[in-house]
Amino acid sequence: MAEIALRNIVKRFGSLVAVNNLNLHIRDKEFVVLLGPSGCGKTTTLRCISGLETPDEGKILIDEEDVTNKRASKRDVAFVFQLYALYPHLTAYGNIAFPLVAQGLSKKRARQEVDRAAQILRIKHILNKKPRELSGGDMQRVALGRAIVRRPKVFLLDEPIGTLDAKFREEMRAELKKLHVDIGATTVYVTHDQVEAMSMGDRVVIMNLGVLQQVGTPHEVYNKPKNLFVANFIGSPGMNFISCKPLRGPGGKLTLRLPGVNTTIAIPDEIQRIIIDKKKEEKDLVLGVRPENVIFSRKEKSNHLQTRVYVVETMGSYNITDVRLGDETIKVRTVPSILPEVGETVYISFDPKRISIFDEETGDSVV
Amino acid sequence: MASVRLASLTKTFGEVTAVDNIDLEIDDREFFVLLGPTGAGKTTTLRLVAGLEKPDQGEVYLGNVSVNDLSPALRDVAFVFQYYTLYPHYTVRQNLEFPLRSKLRRLSESEIDAKVSEVARVLRIESLLGRETVNLSGGEMQRVAIGRAMVRTPKVFLMDEPLSNLDAKLREEMRTELARLHLDLGFTFFYVTHDQIEAMTMGDRIAVLNEGRILQIGTPDETYNSPENVFVAKFVGSPTINLFEASIETSTLVVGKKTLVCPISGTQQSSLEKYTKRELILGIRPEDIEVSKEKKEADSFKCTVYFTQSMGVEDILNLRINDLVLRAVVPPKLLARVGDTVYASINMKRSHLFDSETNMRL
Numbered sequence: 181m182a183e184i185a186l187r188n189i190v191k192r193f194g195s196l197v198a199v200n201n202l203n204l205h206i207r208d209k210e211f212v213v214l215l216g217p218s219g220c221g222k223t224t225t226l227r228c229i230s231g232l233e234t235p236d237e238g239k240i241l242i243d244e245e246d247v248t249n250k251r252a253s254k255r256d257v258a259f260v261f262q263l264y265a266l267y268p269h270l271t272a273y274g275n276i277a278f279p280l281v282a283q284g285l286s287k288k289r290a291r292q293e294v295d296r297a298a299q300i301l302r303i304k305h306i307l308n309k310k311p312r313e314l315s316g317g318d319m320q321r322v323a324l325g326r327a328i329v330r331r332p333k334v335f336l337l338d339e340p341i342g343t344l345d346a347k348f349r350e351e352m353r354a355e356l357k358k359l360h361v362d363i364g365a366t367t368v369y370v371t372h373d374q375v376e377a378m379s380m381g382d383r384v385v386i387m388n389l390g391v392l393q394q395v396g397t398p399h400e401v402y403n404k405p406k407n408l409f410v411a412n413f414i415g416s417p418g419m420n421f422i423s424c425k426p427l428r429g430p431g432g433k434l435t436l437r438l439p440g441v442n443t444t445i446a447i448p449d450e451i452q453r454i455i456i457d458k459k460k461e462e463k464d465l466v467l468g469v470r471p472e473n474v475i476f477s478r479k480e481k482s483n484h485l486q487t488r489v490y491v492v493e494t495m496g497s498y499n500i501t502d503v504r505l506g507d508e509t510i511k512v513r514t515v516p517s518i519l520p521e522v523g524e525t526v527y528i529s530f531d532p533k534r535i536s537i538f539d540e541e542t543g544d545s546v547v
Numbered sequence: 548m549a550s551v552r553l554a555s556l557t558k559t560f561g562e563v564t565a566v567d568n569i570d571l572e573i574d575d576r577e578f579f580v581l582l583g584p585t586g587a588g589k590t591t592t593l594r595l596v597a598g599l600e601k602p603d604q605g606e607v608y609l610g611n612v613s614v615n616d617l618s619p620a621l622r623d624v625a626f627v628f629q630y631y632t633l634y635p636h637y638t639v640r641q642n643l644e645f646p647l648r649s650k651l652r653r654l655s656e657s658e659i660d661a662k663v664s665e666v667a668r669v670l671r672i673e674s675l676l677g678r679e680t681v682n683l684s685g686g687e688m689q690r691v692a693i694g695r696a697m698v699r700t701p702k703v704f705l706m707d708e709p710l711s712n713l714d715a716k717l718r719e720e721m722r723t724e725l726a727r728l729h730l731d732l733g734f735t736f737f738y739v740t741h742d743q744i745e746a747m748t749m750g751d752r753i754a755v756l757n758e759g760r761i762l763q764i765g766t767p768d769e770t771y772n773s774p775e776n777v778f779v780a781k782f783v784g785s786p787t788i789n790l791f792e793a794s795i796e797t798s799t800l801v802v803g804k805k806t807l808v809c810p811i812s813g814t815q816q817s818s819l820e821k822y823t824k825r826e827l828i829l830g831i832r833p834e835d836i837e838v839s840k841e842k843k844e845a846d847s848f849k850c851t852v853y854f855t856q857s858m859g860v861e862d863i864l865n866l867r868i869n870d871l872v873l874r875a876v877v878p879p880k881l882l883a884r885v886g887d888t889v890y891a892s893i894n895m896k897r898s899h900l901f902d903s904e905t906n907m908r909l
Contacts, residue, residue, distance in 0.1 A: 243729065345741045349743070351787070357854050361854045378857045398596075416859075470860065490723070490727060491723050491730070493722065493748035497834040513860070525898065
């Protein structure tokens with residue numbers, strides 16, 4: 181059992197407010213990812229949970245116990261740092277067993293625990309090796325092993341796989357997620373990589389400049405971003421953004437004028453109503469469309485915008501075609517069999533059911 | 548401009564053979580990517596081309612000329628470094644002039660000026676010449692970094708993981724920019740990366756390298772859809788291909804203790820007959836597995852959702868059948884949860900078969 185509650189956490193470093201009034205409830209057995217660019221306050225938040233930092237204001241509760249002023253070693257949390265925090269003179273076995281020996285566990289029990297961890301992490305064959313003989317990935321696994329054997333209430337991980345090769349990162353993402361399913365310990369994970377956040381988190385906590393932006397499941401933050409920051413940060417390739425302004429068209433219908441492209445697009449009745457209800461008719465807005473929601477055609481079609489192919493990127497299981505619309509580049513996701521020529525004239529439209537609209541000034545989501 | 552040819556190139560460092568008898572031909576104006584994990588020998592290969600390392604054996608040709616005995620400065624190749632190696636408080640013009648002011652070159656001010664103007668025009672950065680590089684966007688910096696290599700009018704551009712330290716967003720933007728720049732400029736690019744997405748999205752052709760050896764050279768389409776061996780199948784593509792030990796039994800492919808029994812199509816049967824009783828490896832890309840909540844196909848497999856990974860646009864389901872774990876890519880609207888029972892059907896027409904002894908494609 182381990183729930184974590186952060187209540188009105190404020191942490192300052194001099195005049196910098198690193199974490200600004202953060203409220204967060206992390207459920208037992210949940211895998212929560214703190215996501216944001218550098219300087220967003222994610223690592224400071226993690227360090228407050230671990231006890232390595234004490235917040236200036238607010239409370240931290242673990243299982244309803246106030247641990248705000250409790251020392252790190254008394255909190256029953258395991259902190260896994262970025263790679264290489266291993267004792268160089270000890271073998272992999274010695275490194276993993278270290279916290280158990282420190283706790284005074286018998287050699288036999290320690291061996292059992294290390295074996296169990298090694299089994300989960302598939303590192304039995306390297307237990308006799310020293311860190312310098314290990315690959316980066318194996319060192320990471322040993323560092324994880326050292327955290328697992330303690331059977332802590334909470335795992336705290338700070339960008340543990342950031343420095344690995346792309347392929348290996350992918351493997352470790354699956355492995356960490358699997359480990360979480362198998363062990364079921366509450367996990368708080370910090371990263372700036374949205375792919376890691378999306379693919380591992382039960383919920384993702386997005387922060388910017390010390391301020392919480394959105395908390396939600398990967399599906400929620402992807403499909404219903406609360407503001408431009410989240411919409412821009414989540415998804416690869418990212419969401420397309422086009423400046424626009426509501427305009428009364430013929431028959432009184434509300435349309436979106438795209439000044440950069442010198443064209444106007446129709447929007448569904450429901451979205452028209454929301455724009456009016458939220459009093460955004462006079463505002464500068466931003467239209468957001470994910471690459472998979474851009475409809476693509478190589479033949480001229482009614483209600484499609486004429487564009488030109490800038491670059492085509494093949495991904496294997498899909499392609500991304502960049503097209504130029506005025507001064508904007510729009511990314512379009514297509515099946516791999518669609519391979520237009522660079523410079524070719526093509527036609528796009530936006531799936532009206534799957535568009536997002538933001539207030540340009542505040543950045544907040546309108547639709 | 549020039550083609551590049553590496554003939555039986557070998558380089559050892561003590562006991563380690565970093566580059567092991569490599570043969571490679573890069574066409575003039577090609578965007579060629581050398582892809583492999585850390586320690587594969589990619590950077591060493593690039594340094595051999597640049598002349599920063601001397602090969603133990605073999606030849607490096609630029610155009611049709613062996614350059615083995617030429618010093619780096621005389622090889623007419625340019626390393627494009629990661630963009631942040633620009634001098635931050637220098638203007639774009641000063642950054643571009645820098646390589647031209649080398650004492651070796653003895654260029655006059657008007658020659659330097661002409662060269663910088665020409666490069667700036669081609670790269671469309673004329674309006675930036677007076678700006679300090681710290682004030683540029685990522686895309687602009689990339690252009691300046693390439694410009695700094697271009698002023699030397701090299702025959703070949705060598706790029707060693709130029710995007711690896713950028714954040715994800717910028718990396719994405721830079722990929723597009725580099726691919727487009729290559730099209731516009733028409734130079735020969737020799738690009739090294741460990742990131743298969745960069746290789747797939749930018750390369751005209753890709754050479755997959757592991758432990759100093761080339762395992763396959765092909766277009767992105769060829770390396771993805773017809774991997775010649777298990778390593779390439781695994782290294783190219785994300786999420787990673789499913790690989791299972793399999794054998795042929797009475798016209799079916801059997802995985803595990805009959806955990807999966809996959810029919811072999813009529814046309815494949817005759818060609819696969821000779822592999823009966825051999826140990827094989829079956830490869831199935833995650834997008835070639837269709838998952839549904841109800842049993843739709845007669846030959847679908849009942850499995851349990853072990854864990855899921857969201858990618859936003861799609862979800863990766865890790866499915867369990869007995870002791871096998873199967874990765875499948877599904878649309879998020881399937882809404883599969885951990886522990887759910889689902890049915891997976893495999894598109895065997897798109898499966899890949901390898902000999903488990905040699906790891907080579909059948």
